[in-house]
Amino acid sequence: SQQGEEDPQALSIQEGENATMNCSYKTSINNLQWYRQNSGRGLVHLILIRSNEREKHSGRLRVTLDTSKKSSSLLITASRAADTASYFCATDAAGNQFYFGTGTSLTVIP
């Protein structure tokens, strides 16, 4: 399966700290995306990084991509209680499917 895996499965930090979560995948991709999901709600797109990019920033988010290791990381700086959610990476393979990881559950303690 192309499905990715996020690491760690769960992360608990204090407000103001940085949160880093990682994603590994199995086959070549066009793009890698990160999504956020508040409990039981629909996923919301955070950022997309193309296979020829190594790093991308969006506000407090920083994403890196290492295609040689088939891995990506999402860094959330200066975390807030409102960042509490599950975070998923998603990849697209040569076909037309999207593959999601199993998610990292982030808890930010006020």
Added chain:
Amino acid sequence: EAQVTQNPRYLITVTGKKLTVTCSQNMNHEYMSWYRQDPGLGLRQIYYSMNVEVTDKGDVPEGYKVSRKEKRNFPLILESPSPNQTSLYFCASSITNTGELFFGEGSRLTVL
């Protein structure tokens, strides 16, 4: 407002009773897809559609059907639901098969 709308949001049904979960998007997106989310398994793709009248199986298509007669609609059909189809279902759409996905709010289905 750009959105993907799913209905119903919650449904409890019994084994074997056919049901349809509707999905509609107002963004003129070519690509639409269905996912199920189960604890510990993440989101798994059930079916996807590249355009009108073009549908393909995802990773877990067994027990499901879809149709794409109009660009905006992509209903998910469970002909004979079984308890192992109890799950949280999401519809999503995108301009292309590699772009940002826009998700609906989800449909929580329980099959007794």
